[in-house]
Amino acid sequence: MSITDGWLDLARKVPSPNHNERPADEVSLLVIHNISLPPCQFGGPYIEQLFTNCLDPDAHPFFAEIASLRVAAHLLIRRDGELAQFVSFDQRAWHAGVSSFAGREGCNDFSIGIEMEGSDFEPFTAVQYQQLAAVTEAIQRAYPQISAERITGHSDIAPGRKTDPGPYFDWEHYRALLPASAKS
Template sequence: MKRLSGVVAILMLVLIAGCTSTPVRNPLAQWHGSPNHEPRRARIIVLHHTAMDSAEGALRTLQTRNAGGPVSSHYLIGDDGRRYQLVADDARAWHAGSSRWSGIGDLNSYSIGIELDNDGREPFSEPQIQSLLVLLADLTGRLGIQPHLVVGHGDVAPTLKDDPSVWFPWQRLAQAGFGLWPREVLGTPPVGFDPWLALRVVGYDLRDPEAALVAFHRHFRGNEARTWQPGDAEILHDLQLQLMDMPAVPGP
């Protein structure tokens, strides 16, 4: 009887070990596993556009490699709204590259990457945005990611990337509760207000100030102006006030 009990115990340990090694898969998306990942935990969501002609082509790239080496993301959303998961939520996908937000580098270790099937030269489809909103609600709720920490690849890597392009509807996401967006009524910044300091408070890396300013304009103004524009200070002042009213974000 003791020998039988020992065998049962061993079998249970094997089963438990098998369960703990199984990737966490989201039932909201089809699993298309990619080997390009490492363990980690997420605190921010980074949005991309694929800059390719089809979701199928993007899937192949995200499961293999491109000219610069292996790449992956946690999710891909097709133009038709279909969701694919390539990397488990608790694994480190290779999507953000050299990036920085709010003073934190190596964002691959702390982010969820979502690729959107879009070539960067056209509006994003309604089914795709609706599907993205469903996924964002799931991820922020289930993983405890603060809803305002949804940013673009161009925001976190302003010298290298411009996705998800000026066509992306950031205001639409904010209306659904995701990302940061200025309120309709903007106050007047106080005397001595420093827009560069506010840009840093929002999260932008100022090692290349012009690139950071372009990324800000792309996200919040729908253009890629390289110099300060009328209304920028009011927007940054409002974003800064919103962040000051939020609870502290846990460290990585």
């Protein structure tokens, strides 16, 4: 797995308009999220529709609340391990919102956001962890400022506002899958 010009070679490209230039040429944080649309339902086109501003507010009652949002993570890892990339890692994707890491505000400016298709209420799949570990290794090779200490959850950079990746995300298992070079 490799990254060229900010794009992961094994990911399907689904370009999102929900990004802009980073204010500085810095990528130094990896943020892990979870998402399911409708909530707690997996599969279907809705995540991609949300991230590309095409979500029909009438397709599900919950969608009326979120269809006008202009958000996107850089990458989505589906339950079956499929990778879909919405924004180049070199661009600022709009994934973190109001956030802070190590006293620095505005994490979108310097982070990569990865969505795991899932919820706060059930475990993620083995293939998702395998893909996340492989993607993490590729990201750390391309963006060496992202050390193991600079991999975090959305809940850690937006406490009280966000809960993802949630209590079922197994940080210990994920970190154990990383090669030794990615853990330092």
